[in-house]
Amino acid sequence: MRALEDNADLLARYQSGDRKALLLVYETYAKAVGDFLLSLKPSTEFDLEDAVQETFMRAFGASARARYDGKGSFKNFLFTIARNLLIDAQRKRRPRSTLSPETLEAPMRPDEHADRAELERLVRGFIETLSNTERDVLKKRFTEGRSQAQTAVLLGMGRQRVRTLELKLRKRLFAHLSDSGYLHLKSGRQAGGATTVALAIMGGLL
Amino acid sequence: MNHERAQNLLFKAAMGKLSPRRFLALEPHLQSCAQCRSTYDSIARVEAQVAGGPQHFAPIQQARVKARLQQALRALPADEAEREAPGASIFPILQRRAVRMGLAMAAMLLIAILTWRIRPPPQHIAARGGAAPDGFTLLAYCVGPEGAQRASPQRPCQTSERLQLSYRAAAPLQQAQLKLQGPGDAREVSPGSLPASVGLRPLGASWELAQPGEYTATLRALHKGRAFIVEVKVQVRP
Numbered sequence: 001m002r003a004l005e006d007n008a009d010l011l012a013r014y015q016s017g018d019r020k021a022l023l024l025v026y027e028t029y030a031k032a033v034g035d036f037l038l039s040l041k042p043s044t045e046f047d048l049e050d051a052v053q054e055t056f057m058r059a060f061g062a063s064a065r066a067r068y069d070g071k072g073s074f075k076n077f078l079f080t081i082a083r084n085l086l087i088d089a090q091r092k093r094r095p096r097s098t099l100s101p102e103t104l105e106a107p108m109r110p111d112e113h114a115d116r117a118e119l120e121r122l123v124r125g126f127i128e129t130l131s132n133t134e135r136d137v138l139k140k141r142f143t144e145g146r147s148q149a150q151t152a153v154l155l156g157m158g159r160q161r162v163r164t165l166e167l168k169l170r171k172r173l174f175a176h177l178s179d180s181g182y183l184h185l186k187s188g189r190q191a192g193g194a195t196t197v198a199l200a201i202m203g204g205l206l
Numbered sequence: 207m208n209h210e211r212a213q214n215l216l217f218k219a220a221m222g223k224l225s226p227r228r229f230l231a232l233e234p235h236l237q238s239c240a241q242c243r244s245t246y247d248s249i250a251r252v253e254a255q256v257a258g259g260p261q262h263f264a265p266i267q268q269a270r271v272k273a274r275l276q277q278a279l280r281a282l283p284a285d286e287a288e289r290e291a292p293g294a295s296i297f298p299i300l301q302r303r304a305v306r307m308g309l310a311m312a313a314m315l316l317i318a319i320l321t322w323r324i325r326p327p328p329q330h331i332a333a334r335g336g337a338a339p340d341g342f343t344l345l346a347y348c349v350g351p352e353g354a355q356r357a358s359p360q361r362p363c364q365t366s367e368r369l370q371l372s373y374r375a376a377a378p379l380q381q382a383q384l385k386l387q388g389p390g391d392a393r394e395v396s397p398g399s400l401p402a403s404v405g406l407r408p409l410g411a412s413w414e415l416a417q418p419g420e421y422t423a424t425l426r427a428l429h430k431g432r433a434f435i436v437e438v439k440v441q442v443r444p
Binding site for chain 1: 220221222223248251252253255256257258259260261262263264265267268270271272274275276278279280
């Protein structure tokens with residue numbers, strides 16, 4: 001997907017508020033905005049998904065659409081909105097008066113340290129078992145946040161192949177985590193015929 | 207939405223196959239069910255790790271925000287973001303939101319009636335519990351800067367430390383409720399997602415031990431279809 005400033009048709013539709021175009025804009029920039037917000041490491045806790053949603057809602061508002069003329073980088077335009085959003089949120093936040101086990105948590109508990117290290121080890125082990133093509137698909141889809149269609153074009157393969165490959169990789173990944181005891185996936189059939197799936201995830205190790 | 211259905215949808219989300227519409231249907235349950243929320247968070251953590259680490263916005267999170275954004279855009283006034291690209295439909299009546307909503311509700315009602323008839327009776331842990339099953343142990347750890355140490359009469363916790371509960375069992379717990387009572391303090395917390403693998407496994411978050419005295423942790427749980435209650439006492443010194 002080309003950048004919004006290089007795509008005259010999408011830019012015009014964005015400026016007019018075409019809903020499908022707005023969702024296309026979201027798909028193009030969602031990963032960049034989410035990664036950017038995470039990189040800011042705010043001093044107060046915040047809900048990442050709420051912040052990403054609010055960033056796009058502001059960017060999709062009539063005044064923001066009128067303000068963006070397509071001359072500068074749209075990504076930077078979004079980053080400015082995201083940064084301002086976070087600054088506003090931190091200014092408004094008042095000290096918490098209610099104490100609960102959750103709010104009293106230290107930034108990283110001992111079991112969280114262990115959990116993160118364990119997950120890192122398991123995922124690294126899984127990626128080592130993949131072929132170059134499989135790694136390329138994961139990189140485009142997960143790391144770079146490309147759509148399946150973009151991944152297909154970039155890797156010179158059909159979209160259906162990317163879709164099938166990704167599904168197989170996801171199944172293998174979760175099976176690998178299940179085998180190692182980190183994540184348990186279990187599927188079966190109820191008496192009535194409906195498929196049931198039970199997921200239970202290890203909260204961490206002491 | 208029942209818990210089983212939510213877990214099924216989360217599995218689909220983990221496979222990258224959950225539509226925005228179903229994500230929205232899952233949303234209220236995610237807000238109210240700590241276990242499903244924890245499952246969702248864990249899938250996001252796994253996906254972020256595949257992307258390169260916790261600094262990555264995971265695909266499942268992108269999909270969830272997209273669903274919420276789609277809904278929010280629909281609610282905007284027509285001059286804001288309502289101008290869809292023109293396109294002819296064979297069934298123009300189906301483009302009306304009220305008609306679509308009506309059909310969706312009728313379908314949901316039908317599914318609810320059908321699943322009500324085939325759903326097995328639920329198992330609740332609210333039933334009176336008996337003794338802990340063989341091989342089950344509830345353990346308390348005092349967690350300080352130097353790491354975690356098992357709490358015992360010889361090794362009481364200190365107010366500067368945190369309390370972490372873990373359990374060891376021959377089979378995973380199916381459901382659990384945890385309550386901590388201390389001097390002038392009683393808290394009921396959700397233990398979060400229950401690990402399905404066996405061995406030493408943590409139960410919920412760790413607790414601050416602000417006051418010296420005796421703390422009692424009570425676990426009410428379902429194990430192999432049987433409800434039971436077990437307690438552990440921890441002495442806390444200043």
